[in-house]
Amino acid sequence: MLDIVFSVIARDLKLAMRRQADIVSALFFFVIVVSLFPLGIGPEVDLLRQLAPGVLWVAALLATMLSLPRLFADDHRDGTLEQLALSPHPLGLVVTGKVIAHWLVSGLPLALIAPVLGIQFDLAGDALLVLTGAILLGTPALSGIGAIGAALTLGLRGGGVLLSLLVLPLYIPVLIFGAGAVDATVSGLGGEGHLSLLAAMTIAAIGFAPWASAAALKIALE
Amino acid sequence: MNDRFNLYRFASPATFYPLAGKMIPWFVAAGILFGLAGLYVGMLVAPTDFQQGEGYRIIFIHVPTSWMSMFIYLVMAFWAAIGLAFNTRLSGMMAQALAPTGALMAFLSLWTGALWGKPMWGTWWVWDARLTSELILLFLYIGYMALVAAIDDARRADKAGGILLLVGVVNIPIIYFSVKWWNTLHQGSSVNLTKSAMAEVMLWGMLLMALAFWMYSIAVALARVRTILLERERHTEWVRKELAGGEQ
Numbered sequence: 001m002l003d004i005v006f007s008v009i010a011r012d013l014k015l016a017m018r019r020q021a022d023i024v025s026a027l028f029f030f031v032i033v034v035s036l037f038p039l040g041i042g043p044e045v046d047l048l049r050q051l052a053p054g055v056l057w058v059a060a061l062l063a064t065m066l067s068l069p070r071l072f073a074d075d076h077r078d079g080t081l082e083q084l085a086l087s088p089h090p091l092g093l094v095v096t097g098k099v100i101a102h103w104l105v106s107g108l109p110l111a112l113i114a115p116v117l118g119i120q121f122d123l124a125g126d127a128l129l130v131l132t133g134a135i136l137l138g139t140p141a142l143s144g145i146g147a148i149g150a151a152l153t154l155g156l157r158g159g160g161v162l163l164s165l166l167v168l169p170l171y172i173p174v175l176i177f178g179a180g181a182v183d184a185t186v187s188g189l190g191g192e193g194h195l196s197l198l199a200a201m202t203i204a205a206i207g208f209a210p211w212a213s214a215a216a217l218k219i220a221l222e
Numbered sequence: 223m224n225d226r227f228n229l230y231r232f233a234s235p236a237t238f239y240p241l242a243g244k245m246i247p248w249f250v251a252a253g254i255l256f257g258l259a260g261l262y263v264g265m266l267v268a269p270t271d272f273q274q275g276e277g278y279r280i281i282f283i284h285v286p287t288s289w290m291s292m293f294i295y296l297v298m299a300f301w302a303a304i305g306l307a308f309n310t311r312l313s314g315m316m317a318q319a320l321a322p323t324g325a326l327m328a329f330l331s332l333w334t335g336a337l338w339g340k341p342m343w344g345t346w347w348v349w350d351a352r353l354t355s356e357l358i359l360l361f362l363y364i365g366y367m368a369l370v371a372a373i374d375d376a377r378r379a380d381k382a383g384g385i386l387l388l389v390g391v392v393n394i395p396i397i398y399f400s401v402k403w404w405n406t407l408h409q410g411s412s413v414n415l416t417k418s419a420m421a422e423v424m425l426w427g428m429l430l431m432a433l434a435f436w437m438y439s440i441a442v443a444l445a446r447v448r449t450i451l452l453e454r455e456r457h458t459e460w461v462r463k464e465l466a467g468g469e470q
Contacts, residue, residue, distance in 0.1 A: 173400035
């Protein structure tokens with residue numbers, strides 16, 4: 001049963017590798033948005049250190065959003081999606097594979113580059129570690145919830161803006177606990193509780209969101 | 223009329239349309255009655271608050287609109303679930319008809335809250351857990367309406383909106399508790415509304431106003447669903463008859 005998940009992941013990764021510019025541009029979007037904040041706010045280190053978790057997380061949400069419309073759109077355009085829906089495998093598992101592949105090319109790079117940006121905001125070592133961990137744990141939930149939005153807005157005009165309207169309110173818990181983990185570490189409270197909740201949200205999102213997206217995809221393909 | 227009374231009959235647009243038309247005046251009348259009674263109790267009978275003076279009376283609008291904004295979302299999610307499970311046409315229309323009223327209630331709740339907050343707390347807005355989650359609820363309403371408006375095919379709009387509503391209703395508790403926790407971590411709650419000592423008259427005023435808003439919401443939603451029905455079913459025989467009958 002898991003074969004279908006792995007083969008979808010392998011396929012989507014191969015497709016993504018053929019178009020690396022997409023991955024790199026989403027990543028640089030993240031870097032640029034984060035770099036804009038010190039320019040807008042000013043270079044005071046204390047202030048920046050305080051803002052860092054929130055800024056990095058908001059930028060991570062936006063960068064994830066940026067790559068969401070393409071999650072199903074390309075497959076929808078060339079008919080692959082219909083073939084996948086017609087296949088004997090449950091569509092939910094196919095979507096699970098696509099969500100994981102999406103995270104590997106969008107969430108994982110963010111987590112890898114976040115510590116470097118954190119240093120620019122003068123975060124200390126343990127805060128950087130928690131920041132990376134939080135982004136690693138939280139971004140799969142973003143991909144999962146985002147998949148629902150991407151499926152609902154598939155093929156609609158103004159899909160990108162609409163997608164952000166639908167998905168951003170649902171991202172709020174991840175934002176709160178993601179940024180909260182780093183805040184708690186900085187203030188000495190320890191971010192384990194936040195990280196556990198992030199992990200719980202990710203597990204719930206990866207478990208349930210693909211099925212909601214599959215239902216939405218079936219409606220879009222009718 | 224010799225067949226047994228069957229509630230499911232009204233799931234059909236052609237039978238629901240006249241029923242809704244007959245129900246609207248009753249709900250309007252009930253809304254006006256409850257509203258007048260609520261305003262009378264709230265503005266004239268209820269005593270002046272010893273701390274907040276007369277300004278507290280905005281509670282008679284503020285609390286009922288907040289209740290309705292949350293309740294309407296639940297009702298919409300209920301219709302969405304029915305629509306997705308039984309593939310009924312009317313359910314999606316009901317959800318769509320309720321959405322603007324729900325958004326209006328959420329907006330009014332925030333607006334009256336701001337008007338109330340300025341004299342009482344000295345600020346229009348605080349990032350309190352309740353205010354923030356009410357704001358997010360307004361975002362959810364707007365997202366739903368934007369999605370439904372963007373889909374041309376009515377059936378697809380119903381179903382896609384239904385999925386969004388169900389996802390939203392699952393998320394609302396998560397959002398509420400995360401916002402609550404976020405708030406307690408960041409700052410001590412600057413808002414302290416102890417309702418323990420609320421006079422019974424005030425409670426009655428609030429309940430009457432809540433009923434008035436409830437009746438209003440039903441009446442408006444029914445009126446709206448009637449227009450949606452006419453628009454969607456404009457190619458059918460009964461709508462043609464209905465419209466021809468209306469012109470005579």
